[in-house]
Amino acid sequence: EERMRRGLPTKRLIRGVKRVIAVASGKGGVGKSTTAVNLALAVSSFKKNVGILDADIFGPSIPRLMNLKGEPNIVESNGNLIPLVNYGVKAMSMGFMVGEESPIVWRGLMVMKALQQLLHQVHWDELDLLVIDMPPGTGDTQLTISQQIELSGVVIVSTPQDIALIDAKKGANMFSKVSVPILGIIQNMSTFICPNCQHQNYIFGKDGTNKVAKDLNIDFLGDIPLDADICDLSDLGKPIVVAKPDSIYAKGYKDIALKV
Numbered sequence: 001e002e003r004m005r006r007g008l009p010t011k012r013l014i015r016g017v018k019r020v021i022a023v024a025s026g027k028g029g030v031g032k033s034t035t036a037v038n039l040a041l042a043v044s045s046f047k048k049n050v051g052i053l054d055a056d057i058f059g060p061s062i063p064r065l066m067n068l069k070g071e072p073n074i075v076e077s078n079g080n081l082i083p084l085v086n087y088g089v090k091a092m093s094m095g096f097m098v099g100e101e102s103p104i105v106w107r108g109l110m111v112m113k114a115l116q117q118l119l120h121q122v123h124w125d126e127l128d129l130l131v132i133d134m135p136p137g138t139g140d141t142q143l144t145i146s147q148q149i150e151l152s153g154v155v156i157v158s159t160p161q162d163i164a165l166i167d168a169k170k171g172a173n174m175f176s177k178v179s180v181p182i183l184g185i186i187q188n189m190s191t192f193i194c195p196n197c198q199h200q201n202y203i204f205g206k207d208g209t210n211k212v213a214k215d216l217n218i219d220f221l222g223d224i225p226l227d228a229d230i231c232d233l234s235d236l237g238k239p240i241v242v243a244k245p246d247s248i249y250a251k252g253y254k255d256i257a258l259k260v
């Protein structure tokens with residue numbers, strides 16, 4: 001009501017979903033989708049009903065990462081999309097509607113229409129948690145989701161290079177402006193642990209993300225090292241949390257899942 005009085009759009013819950021968390025990043029390629037998928041699977045491993053929504057209309061990664069393809073079925077009575085399921089997690093993505101190598105060439109209006117359908121016309125049934133994999137940056141999609149959906153909060157993913165951190169800060173500031181709680185920041189690919197000698201090499205610097213967390217007064221949720229398995233298995237559609245559940249990496253995602 002307060003929002004209506006101030007002329008702001010009212011935020012809606014997603015039907016059947018208890019909590020919605022967005023995973024965001026300032027830049028592309030920092031590991032946002034990989035993190036979103038592994039977090040969803042980590043929460044699911046705690047016997048929760050989890051879904052993942054791919055909000056990246058132009059560059060959907062969830063079909064590949066979750067090893068899912070094919071057109072979703074539709075609920076006859078209302079036309080809602082039925083999510084595909086793998087590893088016990090439900091998923092919805094624009095990528096199910098178009099081929100992996102077909103570009104979507106759309107203007108803003110079409111993108112917003114597709115986004116509305118993904119946000120409000122998916123038959124999630126009952127979920128404890130929906131993870132939204134945001135597109136990178138601070139554009140229309142991020143704003144629309146922040147203003148329309150009652151988010152429990154947003155998790156920001158960054159690598160520790162200055163160039164990624166500057167954009168991560170921008171992202172965090174945008175979410176603060178639209179009153180979305182920031183659950184914290186995850187540092188990805190900071191260190192490489194040599195599989196032979198266990199030596200740690202901080203390829204992109206060590207403390208950058210921690211420093212940003214302090215500057216912005218937000219929680220530092222954890223650190224996921226750079227690991228060849230994470231990359232190779234992702235490409236194969238076998239996220240590390242399910243492919244190597246006993247690895248330190250899977251444990252890292254599960255530790256973070258307990259904090260969000």
Ligand code: ADP
Binds near residue numbers: 027032035189
């Ligand atoms: P974004 O969603 O930010 O664009 P992705 O999740 O698609 O990033 O990751 C970009 C690339 O980096 C992918 O090839 C992915 O497999 C790889 N990657 C992500 N996190 C890690 C990691 N911790 N170790 C190794 N490779 C990673």
